[in-house]
Amino acid sequence: MYGKAFAPEYQGELGSALGVNSSYEEVLATATRAHAEAGTALERARAALAVAEANRRLGRVAEAGAAWRESYRSARTAGDPAAMAWALWSGGTLARQCGTLPFARRLLTHAVTLAADSGDRLAHGYSLAGLAETGRIQGDYAAVAELHEQLLEQGRAHGEARHMVWAMSGIAQMHRNTGSYDKALELFEESARIAAEADDARGRAWSLRGVADVLSVQGETDRALALLSEAETICRTMDLASALAYNHKMRANVLYRAGRYESARDTYTLSLREFSEIQEPRGVALSRLGLAKSRARLGRDVGRTMAELASLERDFTRIGLRHARDMVIAFRSELTARPAA
Numbered sequence: 001m002y003g004k005a006f007a008p009e010y011q012g013e014l015g016s017a018l019g020v021n022s023s024y025e026e027v028l029a030t031a032t033r034a035h036a037e038a039g040t041a042l043e044r045a046r047a048a049l050a051v052a053e054a055n056r057r058l059g060r061v062a063e064a065g066a067a068w069r070e071s072y073r074s075a076r077t078a079g080d081p082a083a084m085a086w087a088l089w090s091g092g093t094l095a096r097q098c099g100t101l102p103f104a105r106r107l108l109t110h111a112v113t114l115a116a117d118s119g120d121r122l123a124h125g126y127s128l129a130g131l132a133e134t135g136r137i138q139g140d141y142a143a144v145a146e147l148h149e150q151l152l153e154q155g156r157a158h159g160e161a162r163h164m165v166w167a168m169s170g171i172a173q174m175h176r177n178t179g180s181y182d183k184a185l186e187l188f189e190e191s192a193r194i195a196a197e198a199d200d201a202r203g204r205a206w207s208l209r210g211v212a213d214v215l216s217v218q219g220e221t222d223r224a225l226a227l228l229s230e231a232e233t234i235c236r237t238m239d240l241a242s243a244l245a246y247n248h249k250m251r252a253n254v255l256y257r258a259g260r261y262e263s264a265r266d267t268y269t270l271s272l273r274e275f276s277e278i279q280e281p282r283g284v285a286l287s288r289l290g291l292a293k294s295r296a297r298l299g300r301d302v303g304r305t306m307a308e309l310a311s312l313e314r315d316f317t318r319i320g321l322r323h324a325r326d327m328v329i330a331f332r333s334e335l336t337a338r339p340a341a
Contacts, residue, residue: 005161005200008122009053009086011046018050020162021201024239028054045074045083052090056097059241059278064094082120085111089127096134097242099281101320104134125154129166137282139322141174148174161198165191169207176214177323185214205234205243209250216254224254245274245283252290256297265294285315286324293331302335 007020010027017030031050038044052067068090075083092107108130115124129151135144148170155163172187188210195203208231212224228251235244252267268290275283292308309332316325 005195005198005203008126009090010050011083011086012043014046014050021199021238023237024054024057028058041074041078042080042083045071045078045080045087048074049083049086049090052087052094056090056094057241058239059280061094061098061279065091068094080118081114082118082123085114085118085120085123085127088114089123089130092127092130092134096130096137097280097282099285099319101134101138105131108134121158125151125160125163129163132170133166136170136174138320139177139326141178145171145174161194161200162203165195165198165200165203165207168194169203169210172210176210176217181214181217185211185218188214201234202238202240202243205231205238205240205247209243209247212254213250216257221254221258225251228254241274241278242280242283245271245278245280248274249283249287249290252287252294256290256294261294261297265291265298268294281315282319282321285312285319285321288312288315289324289328289331296331296335305335306332 005020007018007022008015010018010031012034014031014034018027022030027050031047031054035044035047035051038047048067048071052064052071055061055064055067068087071090072084072087075081075087088107088111092104092111095101095104095107108127111127112124112131115121115127128147132144132147132151135141135147148167151163151167152171154160155167168187168191172184172191175181175187176184188207192204192207192211195201195207208227212227212231215227216224228247232244232247234240235247248267249271252264252271255261255267256264268287272284272287272291275281275287288308289312292305292312296302296305309328313325313328316322316328
């Protein structure tokens with residue numbers, strides 16, 4: 001039903017040299033050479049796009065920012081709206097990673113328009129996927145549910161596994177966050193299966209994290225931890241710095257739910273350091289929340305915990321993370337609730 005996963009963000013000669021499972025150090029080295037040897041503005045735009053994506057995945061935010069902007073300028077010089085759309089897609093994805101969600105939406109909206117005008121279906125689909133992911137992270141489910149369904153239809157129509165994985169895992173996450181765990185588990189497992197059959201290692205790692213999350217909520221701690229170990233191996237093989245940090249944060253979540261608070265505290269500390277190193281404020285804030293909850297369970301002074309929660313609520317409000325803000329409010333209520341008689 002679906003073909004093998006491919007990476008359309010690697011364009012021109014890079015498309016034949018790199019694949020969806022290429023490690024990002026390999027991508028960076030290959031794209032840097034291609035950029036140095038580029039003879040036209042379009043070749044420079046394509047090489048800079050790959051440099052941007054490699055640096056973003058490796059957590060090198062400043063380098064990624066400079067590269068996507070160079071890609072856009074070169075694409076504009078070449079007069080190629082599709083290449084401009086790809087550059088804005090990269091910039092919007094980086095902005096989302098850095099927690100500047102309104103800026104991400106602006107860039108991705110422009111990318112959708114440019115891609116539609118250029119007729120580049122893949123750039124259009126990727127930009128729509130970026131918009132959908134950004135809205136989902138903000139908790140704006142009503143606004144992006146239709147986008148996810150649209151992507152699902154595109155993936156089915158064209159047999160594109162990566163679109164299916166993105167859309168299906170996004171819909172699954174919305175079901176998970178609204179308490180529909182059985183449906184979420186079904187979709188995450190299907191997403192992991194499609195990714196495996198399409199040889200999309202990165203998509204499988206993200207899908208396995210979703211499966212582990214739902215299993216953990218349902219009390220299946222050992223299975224969840226085993227799946228996270230499988231996903232971690234993929235992340236390390238492909239140099240997925242951000243995905244590895246989110247994997248560690250999810251491991252901490254699983255440990256916390258199982259009542260293993262000391263292990264959870266230590267693992268949240270690890271993910272906090274990793275997110276700080278790659279300058280990913282959403283991950284930093286989520287790790288801080290997990291750390292605060294773990295320390296509270298281990299007997300930390302309630303006043304210090306409440307101060308930390310107040311700081312986190314401000315951060316989540318500033319970034320625009322509604323679901324995370326709701327988690328802060330729920331835990332604060334839990335701490336302040338009177339014990340039952």
